Amino acid sequence: MRALVFLLVVAVANARVYDRCELARILKNSGMDGYWGVSLADWVCLAKWESDYNTDATNHNTDGSTDYGIFQINSRWWCNNGYSRTSNACGISCSELLSPNLSVAIRCAKRVVRDPNGIRAWVAWRLHCQGRNLSSYIAGCGV
Ligand SMILES: *[C@@H]1O[C@H](CO)[C@@H](O)[C@H](O)[C@H]1NC(C)=O
Numbered sequence: 001m002r003a004l005v006f007l008l009v010v011a012v013a014n015a016r017v018y019d020r021c022e023l024a025r026i027l028k029n030s031g032m033d034g035y036w037g038v039s040l041a042d043w044v045c046l047a048k049w050e051s052d053y054n055t056d057a058t059n060h061n062t063d064g065s066t067d068y069g070i071f072q073i074n075s076r077w078w079c080n081n082g083y084s085r086t087s088n089a090c091g092i093s094c095s096e097l098l099s100p101n102l103s104v105a106i107r108c109a110k111r112v113v114r115d116p117n118g119i120r121a122w123v124a125w126r127l128h129c130q131g132r133n134l135s136s137y138i139a140g141c142g143v
């Protein structure tokens with residue numbers, strides 16, 4: 001029980017919800033603005049609707065795979081979670097996508113967007129960002 005409480009405390013301490021503009025600045029500094037033709041506002045909008053900027057977000061899918069982290073990257077294709085069948089195209093453990101340090105998640109998101117589907121791989125982007133005026137997502141961020 002003590003071990004369980006300890007683990008829960010660690011899990012909560014590691015959760016990190018980014019501020020919209022802080023995320024925009026990190027993504028910009030990581031070369032995401034215009035990466036593979038995807039604007040910075042698209043990335044921020046995507047993160048908003050996929051995870052609400054929460055690096056700790058996980059969601060289970062009906063096919064048995066799980067989506068991880070701020071960009072909700074899927075274990076079927078991109079990362080290994082140790083139990084679902086995976087192509088692991090990012091060559092990482094899925095838990096690395098939950099880190100408050102976004103460097104692994106950003107590197108993997110760049111890998112995802114280089115695939116033929118591009119940013120359309122993200123359902124939330126198609127539903128909430130595609131074809132919209134996204135200027136509010138980076139407004140006032142100085143980016
Ligand atoms: C995040 O991790 C990368 C790779 O390990 C490291 O180079 C970088 O300094 C870290 N960033 C922060 C803000 O800690």
Ligand SMILES: *[C@@H]1O[C@H](CO)[C@@H](O)[C@H](O)[C@H]1NC(C)=O
Pocket residue numbers: 133134135136
């Ligand atoms: C997008 O919205 C902003 C703020 O409402 C506005 O200033 C801008 O002109 C709009 N851009 C387009 C292309 O409609």
